[in-house]
Amino acid sequence: MNTMPIYNAPLADMRFILNDVFNAEQFWQANENLAHIDAATAEAILEEMAKFAQNVTSPLNRTGDEEGAHYDQGQVTTPAGFKDAFQQYAQGGWIGLGADEEWGGQGMPKMLTVLADEMLFATNPSFMLYPLLSVGAGMALNSYASQEQKETYLPKIYSGEWSGTMCLTEPHAGTDLGIIKTKAEPNVDGSYHITGTKIFITGGDHDLSQNIIHLVLAKTPDAPAGSRGISLFIVPKFLVNEDGSLGERNAVGPGSIEHKMGIKASATCVMNFDGAKGFLVGKENEGLAAMFVMMNYERLSMGIQGLGASEFAYQNAAQYATDRLQGRSASGVQSPNKPADSILVHGDVRRMLLNVRANNEASRAFAVYVGQQLDITKFSTDPEAVKKANNRVALLTPIAKAYLTDTAFQATLDAQMCFGGHGYIREWGMEQCVRDLRIAQIYEGTNGVQSQDLIGRKTIKCGGAFIAEYISEIRDFTNTLGADLNFIKDATLDAATEVEAITQFIIEQAAESAEFPNAAAVDYLHAVGLLSFAYMFAKISAAAKEKSGEFYQNKLALAQYFVGRILPELESRIKKIEAGSDLVMSFTEDYFTTQS
């Protein structure tokens, strides 16, 4: 068998979701800010990205893992082929696909860019992280920087001449940014003198672009303690002359790169700021809000990283299972002229593949759904709709990040298992897929932290208002389904009722015990995630029901699989929440390190 991993962009499902499930063209055409986009434009973009992913980034995935990013004497080089691929990517206009046309972007809606991103993450997550950080930096600048700063930096970031990073984490400060130590002392010329060490900086140095624009969180001398005293600075690798050309090298550079479990072709740098010149973005002490613009963007992207990996894993596992002959069907020999049947005859192999495929199709629909909500916040002219969509995005960002990566990671494990021993061997590419994806559950706020965000700020803090609005929408939609879709209608409505009840329980318990939410958070995130996937399958089923043919029949069958074999996990999640936090908090701190 051929060990070379395959990837064929899932354009049929992307079309189905955009056109049939979400009626994207109608949505775009109804909005004056998006009316320049139609289905044909979207189709052309997806087809071009499919070619790029299949022909350019896919072949560099295994070699990039084997070679890795390389650090030598203060300089990072990317694996062979990455520089050329990045140039092609930049020249194709892909970096600015979703950016404002004013700064050289293409102004495409998020509903569409999530699908383009999926293909790149599927074929080469290490590569994808380089432009992704540029786009994130661009978003933060677009929202908070001065007009002059935007003019200086944005066009060159979107053209790929320059790239961007986000410098948050320090050795002692990850989740808790309030305790960072990096200092920013004002210079007489209005710039700042930046000193400190940042770690885990994706793309902190590399050879893909002429300049790297670091966005750095630091504290000014008189800043208040904690997260209210953090400011955001632009620290370019090379200072920029008034005419936009590159000036002298700034006092910032990588001290080393990390050796990691995966995404080895992505340079993860320790960055030393040794009195580097920095430029304040926005106002002092308001840096965290600016950074969160970027963070929220990245968080949805991490969910897409999960989806991409899961789709890649699925395609390869399904092909392997089709080709691999081993054992005989329980109901009798299926291929008498072969020494054994394909392992696809075994229910357990199918169970694993269907878990992955159900994850992919629900995740893709969910990504487009959240993308649509983001588009409403950005492009809608109706303040009521914007407000509602903002709440929805706030609620669903932790789901998009954490639930989509948790389920995708499990999916890649299922896919790897379909390969038996070959799944553990590097040349088949499945173990790399697992290693590469694992980081998505950890970075940009661990999935535990995402769960805290969901249960705390997004649910308890608003008295459950956001989730109530969401459940209301789910009920409104699901109630329109006909009796022939009772299997998904009933399952979704039941799940909505259960999530509603457990949300109420959580709010009540939180009023009694400050410790309750934290211990319940991950199970709650999964409960809301399961409901969200049920909602997506309700939408998918409604769209498929309108059509005839095997493609659509299979959509309905996969929805039934989800209801019967995945959704039941909701019961356990709810029971675990109900068990409360006393079981968790009653142990002394010493217990954990006392030898058992």
Place this chain on the structure above:
Amino acid sequence: MNTMPIYNAPLADMRFILNDVFNAEQFWQANENLAHIDAATAEAILEEMAKFAQNVTSPLNRTGDEEGAHYDQGQVTTPAGFKDAFQQYAQGGWIGLGADEEWGGQGMPKMLTVLADEMLFATNPSFMLYPLLSVGAGMALNSYASQEQKETYLPKIYSGEWSGTMCLTEPHAGTDLGIIKTKAEPNVDGSYHITGTKIFITGGDHDLSQNIIHLVLAKTPDAPAGSRGISLFIVPKFLVNEDGSLGERNAVGPGSIEHKMGIKASATCVMNFDGAKGFLVGKENEGLAAMFVMMNYERLSMGIQGLGASEFAYQNAAQYATDRLQGRSASGVQSPNKPADSILVHGDVRRMLLNVRANNEASRAFAVYVGQQLDITKFSTDPEAVKKANNRVALLTPIAKAYLTDTAFQATLDAQMCFGGHGYIREWGMEQCVRDLRIAQIYEGTNGVQSQDLIGRKTIKCGGAFIAEYISEIRDFTNTLGADLNFIKDATLDAATEVEAITQFIIEQAAESAEFPNAAAVDYLHAVGLLSFAYMFAKISAAAKEKSGEFYQNKLALAQYFVGRILPELESRIKKIEAGSDLVMSFTEDYFTTQS
């Protein structure tokens, strides 16, 4: 913080389980074949192994991963330090710890050796695989080889002068050994001419011992098709002269080694048999039974691999969580003189650590329990007891292999997550732990195949007799618990009733549909695994209740955690089984590779 991984052998829990939970000394003393072992002997052995694991194998774990096994021109070398460690291990008499004294072993019971194995797996799984295969080969020879073969091979295997392998898998034949192609043609001198290629051969070549004794499955020219036509052969790397000295090099050797996700210091070889001289073990066409002696031994060992990794992961994650200061407690500042509280104040971090610790303590008890059953089969003089224990071992071997590695893998992921971004960085050792353990779910029969074994041969085939006997024992024990242990009594009895009912359902469904069991198998394995852990916590609780002090109180608290926050998964597993196999089997084979 110090990135060097720690390991302290969990001797306190081992003592508690052996002495308090299973009254091991009483059990040994009551059996004439084990009466030479007392608690003091067991304690001395565990303490010595703890020193060996902490001082010898632990320091070689990270370096072994970085260096890996090395193949060059037909020879494999192990990483620096492995040869010396193997010699120390052999000289300590550890290889034959559980082997018969007649052949140079120490005759120790399995109840004890599982705990010794755990320490080695915790500190260096790659290293442990070398002696493990020797022990497995020794067991197969001890059961099936001729007296002369035993005299020739066993003492040198147990002394570590020679080592052993098991050569089953071929490129096209893994789970389905019935289709192997390796040929064994009889020579006139009674030996055989072995020709073929085997893959995934652990320790197929290395530099640790003077000779390597390969146990090879092959087909004789007139063998029946399928698994009834497989014979077992001894194929030594160096032929053995009549006086026991090494003779000429046999025509067997490694063609390459695999590059793997983990256990990189363990040489996984492609083995070429180019007309090698082989010696039949037992009778022609009865090789699979002999190999299964070895396989069953290895399968329990893989569960111990899981336990070892999970314990290692726990200790490091608990220490990291204690040291890492980040954020503040939900109920107010806990360490006002520090910049932040330890992350142990967060319920979600505790949830992850408690998941791991509950897994460790239940797994350890379960391993000792299965070890005791194995000891009954080997040492008891009561035929009724032996028969009952044989059935119990048959039932629980797939649980020991698959459930213990599934839960342990999840545990190592939880532990890795406690480290945040540092969990993804190689120097901290957590990502290696995850990578190294992943193979345990795959090799020695994938966990899917174990599940088939449990639901098919071990349950449906005997009409549920084995599980009924097990449930009966669980009920008998659990009913002796007092009302003060109602939390675990009720939970265990409820779980027993649920597993009993779903077993009955499965047997009924299997009679209707040949496809049903395969699709339900993994969920059933997890259901029986959860019941088994509940039973273990019932035993742990009963023992702890008899004592006073914090150590024992914590055992009860952890049992409560298990009931509230882990056992509820049973509900979902049962619901998924009830959903049936039609959802899985209704898709055409083409569906899986059709582009979505």
